[in-house]
Amino acid sequence: MAFYIGRRILQSIPLLLLITLLSFGLMNLVPYDAVDSIANSKMTEAQREEKREEYGLNDPMPVQYFRWLKNILRGEFGNSLLSHTRIMDDLRIRIPNTILLVLPSYLTAYFLAMAVGLYSASQKGKWQDKLLDSLSTIGLAVPSFWIALVLIYFFGYHWKLFPLLGMHTIGKEWDILDFLHHLFLPYCVLVLAFFPDLMRYVRSSALSELRQDYVLVQRAFGASKREILFHHVARNVCLPMISKLGMSLPLLVTGAVITESVFSWPGIGLYFVKAVDALDYPIVMAILLLSGTLVILGNLLSDILYCLIDPRISLWKKEG
Amino acid sequence: MLLEIEDLQVEIPYGKMNVYPVSGVSFSLEEGEVLGIIGESGSGKSMAMKAIMGLLPEKAKVSARKLLFQELDLRNLTEKEYLSLRGSQIAMIFQDPMTALNPLIPIGEQLREIFERQRKKNGSPVRTKDKEAFSGINAPIQPLTAGNSAGAFLGIKDSKKDSKERAIALLASVGIPNPEEKYKQYPHEFSGGMRQRVLIAMALSCSPALLIADEPTTALDVTLQAQILDLLLEGVKARSTSLILISHDLSLVKERCKRILILYGGKVMEEGRVEEIFQSPKHPYTKALLAAIPSMEKDKEEALVAIEGNPPSILKEFTLCPFYERCKERVDACQAALPKEARISETHRVFCHKLSSGEKA
Amino acid sequence: MQASRGKAFINRILSHPHRVLASIFLIGFSILALILPLLPLDPEGLDVIHSLAKPSIQHFFGTDEVGRDYFARVLYGGRVSLMVGFLSMAMSIGLGVMIGLLSGYFGGVADFFFMRLVDVLSSIPWMILVMVFGMVFGRGLFSLVMVIGLLSWMETARIIRGEVLSLKEREYVLYARFLGIFPLRILFSHIFPGILPTIITASTAAIASSIMVESALSFLGRGVTAPMSSWGSLLQNAQKFLQKAPHMAILPGILIIITVLSFHQWGEALRESLLLERE
Numbered sequence: 007m008a009f010y011i012g013r014r015i016l017q018s019i020p021l022l023l024l025i026t027l028l029s030f031g032l033m034n035l036v037p038y039d040a041v042d043s044i045a046n047s048k049m050t051e052a053q054r055e056e057k058r059e060e061y062g063l064n065d066p067m068p069v070q071y072f073r074w075l076k077n078i079l080r081g082e083f084g085n086s087l088l089s090h091t092r093i094m095d096d097l098r099i100r101i102p103n104t105i106l107l108v109l110p111s112y113l114t115a116y117f118l119a120m121a122v123g124l125y126s127a128s129q130k131g132k133w134q135d136k137l138l139d140s141l142s143t144i145g146l147a148v149p150s151f152w153i154a155l156v157l158i159y160f161f162g163y164h165w166k167l168f169p170l171l172g173m174h175t176i177g178k179e180w181d182i183l184d185f186l187h188h189l190f191l192p193y194c195v196l197v198l199a200f201f202p203d204l205m206r207y208v209r210s211s212a213l214s215e216l217r218q219d220y221v222l223v224q225r226a227f228g229a230s231k232r233e234i235l236f237h238h239v240a241r242n243v244c245l246p247m248i249s250k251l252g253m254s255l256p257l258l259v260t261g262a263v264i265t266e267s268v269f270s271w272p273g274i275g276l277y278f279v280k281a282v283d284a285l286d287y288p289i290v291m292a293i294l295l296l297s298g299t300l301v302i303l304g305n306l307l308s309d310i311l312y313c314l315i316d317p318r319i320s321l322w323k324k325e326g
Numbered sequence: 327m328l329l330e331i332e333d334l335q336v337e338i339p340y341g342k343m344n345v346y347p348v349s350g351v352s353f354s355l356e357e358g359e360v361l362g363i364i365g366e367s368g369s370g371k372s373m374a375m376k377a378i379m380g381l382l383p384e385k386a387k388v389s390a391r392k393l394l395f396q397e398l399d400l401r402n403l404t405e406k407e408y409l410s411l412r413g414s415q416i417a418m419i420f421q422d423p424m425t426a427l428n429p430l431i432p433i434g435e436q437l438r439e440i441f442e443r444q445r446k447k448n449g450s451p452v453r454t455k456d457k458e459a460f461s462g463i464n465a466p467i468q469p470l471t472a473g474n475s476a477g478a479f480l481g482i483k484d485s486k487k488d489s490k491e492r493a494i495a496l497l498a499s500v501g502i503p504n505p506e507e508k509y510k511q512y513p514h515e516f517s518g519g520m521r522q523r524v525l526i527a528m529a530l531s532c533s534p535a536l537l538i539a540d541e542p543t544t545a546l547d548v549t550l551q552a553q554i555l556d557l558l559l560e561g562v563k564a565r566s567t568s569l570i571l572i573s574h575d576l577s578l579v580k581e582r583c584k585r586i587l588i589l590y591g592g593k594v595m596e597e598g599r600v601e602e603i604f605q606s607p608k609h610p611y612t613k614a615l616l617a618a619i620p621s622m623e624k625d626k627e628e629a630l631v632a633i634e635g636n637p638p639s640i641l642k643e644f645t646l647c648p649f650y651e652r653c654k655e656r657v658d659a660c661q662a663a664l665p666k667e668a669r670i671s672e673t674h675r676v677f678c679h680k681l682s683s684g685e686k687a
Numbered sequence: 688m689q690a691s692r693g694k695a696f697i698n699r700i701l702s703h704p705h706r707v708l709a710s711i712f713l714i715g716f717s718i719l720a721l722i723l724p725l726l727p728l729d730p731e732g733l734d735v736i737h738s739l740a741k742p743s744i745q746h747f748f749g750t751d752e753v754g755r756d757y758f759a760r761v762l763y764g765g766r767v768s769l770m771v772g773f774l775s776m777a778m779s780i781g782l783g784v785m786i787g788l789l790s791g792y793f794g795g796v797a798d799f800f801f802m803r804l805v806d807v808l809s810s811i812p813w814m815i816l817v818m819v820f821g822m823v824f825g826r827g828l829f830s831l832v833m834v835i836g837l838l839s840w841m842e843t844a845r846i847i848r849g850e851v852l853s854l855k856e857r858e859y860v861l862y863a864r865f866l867g868i869f870p871l872r873i874l875f876s877h878i879f880p881g882i883l884p885t886i887i888t889a890s891t892a893a894i895a896s897s898i899m900v901e902s903a904l905s906f907l908g909r910g911v912t913a914p915m916s917s918w919g920s921l922l923q924n925a926q927k928f929l930q931k932a933p934h935m936a937i938l939p940g941i942l943i944i945i946t947v948l949s950f951h952q953w954g955e956a957l958r959e960s961l962l963l964e965r966e
Contacts, residue, residue, distance in 0.1 A: 028807060032819055035823045131384075144948060147895070148944050149944075151922065155936040156936070156940070159929050159937075219426050220426055222381060222420070223525070226412060226417060226418035228410075228411075228412040228443060229443065230409050242428070242430055245430065260815050264907065282818050283908065297815050298811045316430070317429075317430060318514045
């Protein structure tokens with residue numbers, strides 16, 4: 007198995023390199039002189055040129071690329087052009103914030119989708135299923151930031167039940183209750199954002215499982231629909247769902263770009279949006295690269311999970 | 327009488343129309359008897375059996391003048407009542423063993439599940455009202471679960487171990503080598519023949535009063551067909567279970583059944599004891615079927631005859647004999663109405679105008 | 688053949704009341720968007736005294752922070768949203784079909800190159816990719832269309848490629864190739880009709896998702912720029928006045944939902960009519 011995983015990792019290296027090339031290439035296409043954000047407006051042209059030399063902005067492109075790549079391999083993403091803070095340090099603070107928001111929301115949506123999707127499929131053709139199906143269809147068409155605005159208006163302004171912005175009340179940084187209070191609204195928005203897609207996936211895979219021969223056979227042997235649904239169908243639906251869990255790894259970093267912006271949640275999404283606005287390209291490149299890496303890792307993880315849980319796939323055979 | 331069916335009809339809405347895959351089918355079955363049902367695909371044989379099992383989709387409508395299983399009227403049974411019947415009293419085996427088992431659950435667990443379900447059902451006390459309604463069902467003794475009503479009160483561990491041992495014994499009894507090892511394996515590690523053996527074991531595990539085998543060997547290699555069928559018959563005999571053996575192949579059921587029922591277009595064409603069907607077939611369709619069987623004894627000069635034309639569409643309700651369009655012995659009466667039953671003997675009946683109008687075939 | 692397809696599609700619409708409503712909405716709104724400048728609606732007229740007013744008879748949708756009629760603004764915003772949706776769809780479907788056809792029919796180096804490109808572009812979370820490309824192209828309607836179009840063709844290309852691969856092996860196509868008919872002609876007279884239904888179905892989905900993406904980008908301030916406004920930028924602006932004028936946020940959002948749902952309904956009807964045809 008180690009061999010198989012090793013091979014899969016080796017296979018993903020070219021893709022990763024392509025992503026680094028893409029992000030580096032893109033950033034050099036920006037119609038913008040990077041020295042502007044280093045130099046202030048009072049500097050003379052000579053001073054600006056000095057800064058250019060200092061930051062290596064005059065070197066040939068390939069040289070800049072390899073220097074950048076070498077730094078990244080050492081975990082050094084460089085400094086923000088604006089605040090001059092180390093990007094690595096910023097990421098260290100902000101990634102956990104995003105995870106604190108995305109992980110509970112995604113897991114809630116995930117398990118809720120499993121239960122509701124299975125239930126909906128079991129009621130196929132009845133009003134319960136029709137209702138849930140219509141609701142999930144509508145859910146797909148609702149922009150998450152709109153839901154956020156509606157929730158903020160009602161729960162924040164109108165009923166004043168929850169805070170509008172941020173992660174903590176100032177001065178209460180280690181207060182769990184205060185944190186949960188802030189978490190609630192963005193959490194709801196994200197659950198609503200993740201849920202419809204997941205639920206439709208569960209429902210359609212459960213429906214296709216229910217059409218399988220073994221379901222009829224089980225009924226002929228006296229199993230009730232309930233037993234079949236929860237014992238047989240659920241197991242077969244879990245399989246693709248577990249591998250979906252792997253593929254959602256990048257969500258931990260980029261799953262809440264819009265929601266974080268609406269709620270000023272100090273996570274990666276907000277950091278990224280601000281960096282894009284300010285054309286702070288080392289930050290943008292770092293996040294582009296990070297998220298791309300996570301997608302590739304997520305796919306890898308999903309493959310490995312699939313191999314581990316599906317008895318029909320033998321890792322040893324795959325190596326041949 | 328174990329099973330009595332009169333005028334069974336299945337109606338399925340299809341768009342704005344209704345389809346009638348089964349109409350006016352009557353037959354009966356004695357306890358311990360083996361009945362062969364012959365029909366091409368689309369003849370309604372599977373539909374009729376699913377109607378008996380209560381396994382048709384909800385939108386399908388089943389009606390009958392009489393639908394009795396062990397004196398119990400199946401016509402208005404609720405799903406819950408059917409649950410206590412299926413598996414323990416009637417079981418069914420299907421055509422394709424490759425897809426009949428859940429691919430993600432080990433064979434042993436799928437087998438054990440059936441025992442445990444049975445134990446649960448037997449362990450829970452039967453309400454008096456149900457008892458009356460089901461007096462017919464509970465009558466036959468179930469050797470494998472008998473004396474185990476106490477099992478429900480024993481520790482789970484014991485019953486689990488117990489059912490595991492029983493599952494392994496059952497696997498061995500259907501001729502699966504290394505049953506202990508196979509117990510832990512998944513369906514994909516079994517060949518088609520082995521899977522059908524497992525399914526037979528599952529179907530017989532509760533010693534049902536009736537087993538329906540819907541083309542159990544059609545999907546299997548020809549060399550395996552006889553083996554599997556013999557295994558099935560052996561198992562049925564040992565438990566004095568009645569068997570309905572469905573096939574599209576007359577030669578396959580010839581040696582294994584006493585009686586044969588021939589279906590076409592959702593209707594009965596002819597029914598009789600094996601000798602009657604093979605030695606003096608009356609219906610033109612039966613004759614055509616027999617002419618299409620290759621045989622060692624047949625004269626080499628005598629060519630095999632295929633039946634011309636295609637099986638009929640069931641999209642309309644038949645007002646004439648469904649075989650009319652392909653029949654080579656049509657008479658004028660065939661264009662007028664459906665043929666009525668003609669009794670040739672106590673056990674032999676035919677639905678054909680040539681006979682009901684008094685002509686000798 | 689095409690006529691019967693159209694008929695089947697209309698049948699699938701008429702058999703569901705909510706699809707009829709969706710169609711009326713889409714057709715009605717599209718016509719409205721076209722003739723909007725001819726109507727006596729002024730999205731720019733200021734009425735500072737009545738700023739942030741609630742919906743009323745004078746102003747169906749109320750007014751915004753400088754007293755502009757919000758009904759007019761929402762209609763003009765919808766016009767931009769629909770336009771972005773339509774143009775991005777055209778671009779994304781155009782690219783997807785072209786690349787899918789080339790990859791599937793000719794295979795070889797082109798196929799390898801495009802499929803690796805699909806791999807790379809699919810390896811970055813979409814929202815991030817769009818924002819980064821948006822940074823490169825700058826803001827405004829044109830770059831918005833470019834960015835959405837350039838980054839959403841991958842799925843279409845993949846599906847079309849698969850269909851072309853199977854159509855290519857059909858007898859009539861093999862025969863045409865055997866006769867030495869010019870590949871482009873085979874593509875257009877034999878392959879294209881085969882993938883047309885897929886293209887149409889993908890188009891409705893693409894319009895719907897483009898409208899969603901446009902609104903998200905404009906909401907984040909990465910979309911159209913003032914004085915032009917779209918549903919997304921209206922929502923962005925509304926966020927600032929959420930407490931005093933919630934109607935400014937709620938109304939454009941509902942229109943986005945209805946529009947996207949309506950396109951989904953069309954897609955659903957198309958899929959059903961195709962399924963019936965295949966049966």
